[in-house]
Amino acid sequence: MAVTIEIDHARARAKAVAAAGQPVVPQSVRGPIRRIKWVVVLLTLSIYYVTPFLRWDRGPGAPDQAVLLDFANGRLYAFFIEIWPQDLYLVTGLLVLSSAILILTNALAGRLWCGFACPQTVWTDLFLLVERVIEGDRRLRLKNIGAPITVKRAAQIAMKHALWLMISLATGGTLIFYFTDAPGLLRGLAHGELSANALTWIAVFTGTTYGLAGFAREQVCTFMCPWPRLQGAIWDPEAFIVNYRDYRGEQRISAKKAAELRLHGKPAGDCVDCGQCVAVCPIGIDIRKGPNFACTNCGLCVDACDSVMSKLGRTRGLIDYETWRNIERGRRNERRTSRLIRPKTVGLAAGCMVLAAVITVSFITKTSATLSVQHDRDPLAVRLSEGAVRNAYTVKILNKSPAPHAYRLSVSGLEAAMAIIGNEHQDPIEVQAEGSETIRVTLTMTKPEEADVVFTARDETGQVALTAKDRFVER
Structure with a gap:
């Protein structure tokens, strides 16, 4: 059975949001997946901000920055690795390998990279955290949209944007650190002795971070990023992506009415149509309408739904990481199966290992x-x-x-x-x-x-x- 990834309701959602003039305001959620995402945010941000300050001894006359993209002298340094322009075939190989790993990940678990480790996701999570701490959670923020500006509200807005700009400045400044000596540039920044070129690039990257993480957010993941557009070509029904078990959840009905129907031996769906899965979604889609090209597979709706099911005393997993094939099997009352190891994934994994081996051998055998x-x-x-x-x-x-x-x-x-x-x-x-x-x-x-x-x-x-x-x- 052929399955087409539904995009109409994502477009409809985007049009409705644009017509209402309101951004997507996701609600905070607690759960194991959210905790994993916070760990990933902390880990990736730590790597990003700390790496330029790591030192690596390469001998006299050579830069001692562990990771340095020295374009002025045509060098790329990464710890013990030194890449010259003549060695760019190695960089090309690494890019091809990264693409192959991304496709393999997609075959196993969909847009897992997008939902957990993509820079847009990481910095958006950070900006949303600042917004929630200062302005409150979703209900309060929605209430403030379009409301008259008070002194308190103006102070909150000013503080939020000030912190956003500080984070953006730290992000833009750190990115420049990768292209020159980080401690020296930091001292120059502290004493106001930076070149116009460095200041220009810091301003560009600061503005980019501020705009994309503060305002564009879900538009980047849905319309600006090319990866969602590839989903129609590489979407795999055997991949473990966020899915709604409609055979269990439908027909949607309140908990009280469902209890009455079940008391009389009649079927009733587990979904109480509370809307929590939509409220926590950073993209603003309804996963209950089927696979969606805009879904980043972040799993926050899984945490939200599991929380509701737990309060109602029902089994978790109404929304879960599940394959589309198993959703179809569930509709037919068939036993679910897992096919992580299949010809496609084996072939992709083998291709990744061959590429990695070729790159390793090429690096070891390259001459000085x-x-x-x-x-x-x-x-x-x-x-x-x-x-x-x-x-x-x-x-x-x-x-x-x-x-x-x-x-x-x-x-x-x-x-x-x-x-x-x-x-x-x-x-x-x-x-x-x-x-x-x-x-x-x-x-x-x-x-x-x-x-x-x-x-x-x-x-x-x-x-x-x-x-x-x-x-x-x-x-």
Whole structure:
């Protein structure tokens, strides 16, 4: 049976909210899932704010910041990892691996990342916490919308936005710390000695955090983020996502009337239509209407519903993390099954492990130096008066190590005389630490022929041999 993720009621909700001029105001909720979310919020924020201040000794002359995106010098540092522009294939591999893990997570538990660890979710939770502490819970905040502004209300609004701006400033400032020396930038910020460039980016990131977490909120998760749009293509009916067991909850009826019907042996649904699942939803959707592309799988409605069921003395799980297939099985009174391990998840997990292995091997085997050769294009070859043919090449040696090295250049694959233009006696070629040296080389063959030529550069130890392949042409 094909299932289409319902988006109409999300759109209808958005239109209704826009028409009423009211934002989505989620109610606070207590429960195990909410506690897990608070732990994730604390953990992720701690990592974000603390990481730029961690130190890592890389030797003299090298930055000691553990994680540093040094774009000015073309370096990415992450503890013992150092990425140069020539190593960006590793970053590409990590991005592909992250995407594969995200798809695997989606196949297992839907938008779990969105509901728990996405930066938009984390900072929105933090902003909502500030809002609740200052202005009260949902009922009071809804009451204040459109009400006349009093002195107390004005003070609350001012305090809330002041705290939001402080959090946004800390967020924007910390993000800049990842691109330069964090303690030095912090001292400059404290003494008002920051550059206009740094101040501009701090202002941009501060404004972005303030706008997205303070005002856009559910619009980001529903309309701005591309991930919900992919749900129609990768939604998996075997994934454990937040679902409503309609076969148990319908028909909705008050607790008192349900007790009367059951007393007479008649069926009655467990859902009392209290609306708590909608009230706590940060997106403002009603999960009882079916799978929704806007649902972030945060599970707060599960906590809210379980709380109501507990008070009524009914079994928890009316709204729960459940697969759509099991919802269909429940409608047919069939036994529920769990298929976390299935061809799709096994294939995705295997793909993730292969990608991780390839990236690991590539990182372990990457060298601290590279050799590149470019054949002159105009002309490709020059015929000398005595009949010999000369080809010219640009050879570049990049030394990524923190110490200078000397390299001896040689060629193989053909019998040709090699000469370094500009300094025929430059042997070996000196390359500074974390530097490069570009030289012009000519190869001359008395008996010219089309052949591959291999350039080899060996350092003074003889253990590091860099090779690059090109072509010798006759004409």
